[in-house]
Amino acid sequence: MGTCASFGGIGADSDIMASGLQFTKWEMGGLLGQDFRTPNGLPVINLPGCPCHCEVVVGALSAIAADMPLDLGHYNTPVNWYGVMVHQGCTRNEYHEYRVEEKRFGERGCLFFYMGCHGPLVTGPCNKVLWNRRSSKTRVGVPCFGCTRPDFPQQYPFFETRNIEGIPIELPDGVSRAHYMAYKGMAAAAAPKRLIKRETGI
């Protein structure tokens, strides 16, 4: 449970050279080795996140206790919670759609192009189940730092998006660059005034 136990996390690049139970960052392996299985034949089930959302912990444990099947996706994470992008459900989605992107804090637009938001790049239920039943970082204007991803904390600075000619180097999961650039150009041209003026109440 948590990114450290799953992938090594904050300690992976430090003097303690931490590894996860069955992964070290992106690589299978880790403390128990890639062949490890429990007596019931299960691999390590990873619940990454820094922190891991409490509903994910309780949900996964309940499923196991009730003998319910728990489908595992990438990095042996349960798809129920890690099959959704963090971006899904963010209240800034409409800004994202029309490429109304922010370059400074304290605004209402999207944080993907310039402010380092990882919402469309990583999976996690932050904007689906919400935090403390109320909100999420991206909703209030904190970029997603990708804390569920095997390379968290990343080696390049937070709060900035690495880009080529204004387009992020890392595009949303599974998207082609050429199509994405065409789509974003048209989307920006189609952006309604109320968004450009940040007139939504979010």
Added chain:
Amino acid sequence: MKKTRKVIPLNRVEGDLELHLEMDDHVVTQVRSVGTMYRGIENLMIGRGPMDSLVITPRICGICTTAHLNAAAKALDMAYGVDIPDNAKRLRNVTLMVEQLQNDVRHAVLLFMPDLIHTSYTHQPLFSEAFRRYAVLKGEATLQTVQETKRLLEIIAILGGQWPHSSFMVPGGVVTVPADSDIIHCRHILLNFRKWYEDRILGCALERLNGICSWQDLDAWLDESPDHHDSELGFFIRYARALGLDRVGRAHDTFISCGGPDLPKDTAVGRQGELRGFAFAGFYSGQGVKPLDPHIIREDISSSFFKDEQPDRHPFEGRTVPLDGEGDDKKYTWAKAPRYGGQPAETGPLADMVISGHPLFVETLEASGASVLLRQMARLIRPAMLLPAIDQWLSEMVSCKGPFYKDYTKKVTSQGYGFITAPRGFLGHWLKIENGHIVNYQVITPTAWNASPTDANGVRGPWEEAIVGTSVRDTGDPIEVEHVVRSFDPCLVCTVHVIDP
């Protein structure tokens, strides 16, 4: 005389703590406070972008995460020379203080009290009542505290996205622009918490409590009504006295506080008057209170598993180099020893009460010194000082229209520090930037002050000092020593210099 040695690992603390005790005929004669794990977070910061501290350092601790964020943001504010807008101060303060509220109540009820239903107290007349209130996962007060503090933290989520581990404070202010409706929800949540705190923890309105200036007043308050007598505060005072907790746990009686939150320029909240209760930054010793001088803070590594050609350094020059092999037998912990002008100092709610001049606490301290009871009482009462200010700042966020963030110019080479009163006391972050990267980052946490080991002069840290001399009934299970340590609200994850923290 019977000599005993005993190692006690402490549970219900964040992190790994062991106490190595030597006892002579049921009295503790020597103690070593041992942080058993290295994390190395400070070294992890070196070479990173300055803003990365806002993401990494809140993860030092799952309880004072907002305090670390605030300290990191303040260090950057100072490094970049930016004076943040009033509304940003209000929002930062509200979230910081909400975190203090939850910690004060959770520590008092969920972490400290369970030791009072230890099997060696079953003969106590108040035992069964204590059990009814504080039994783990069952006690009435326990369950209510879990529910109420959980709800309270929703305020931080509304204003900062999530608790723990958000990064909504940035140099220049905060990223959030809360809608008026957000503030209304926050005020509702706060009001509900206040009502529960008044009914259950205090047994009276906040205002009534603020009138208590001496033990005479307090005893009169206890007898005044069954609500007072039976509240958590009333019950705690009665039971703690019966167990003699007013007579154990005295340390050096030196205290350090970095003061209340930064006041906005235009606000009804002050350091005096009705909404008082905030300490200023200061150091209290036998000679009264002196303003805090940041230059004379040093960290000593004489007893710590670190190497350095100097025995101590100012945090701006601080180093965290773990020993490769075993040290000499003087070295016993992964915690460093912070000293103020060469002296150890205790920090936390009691330090705040003393330095803010609260008459009840100052009077007791001068008469008989600090104790387990006094520390816990400070923790139970502190929310009463914080609640009105939080509500006032929430309402000012709506009434005083103004920005929450201000643009500034980044400097490629600079330095700064951020001092914050975290739930457990004085938290400091020191940051040095060269060529746009962090070249040094040092953190001194409240528990680092309290849990500090013995320094080059052979002077013990506060809780070591508080433990020595404690009488223990059962040397195989020295619960009295646990009360003493617990009264400092120990948190070791942030204190040990893990290969990362």
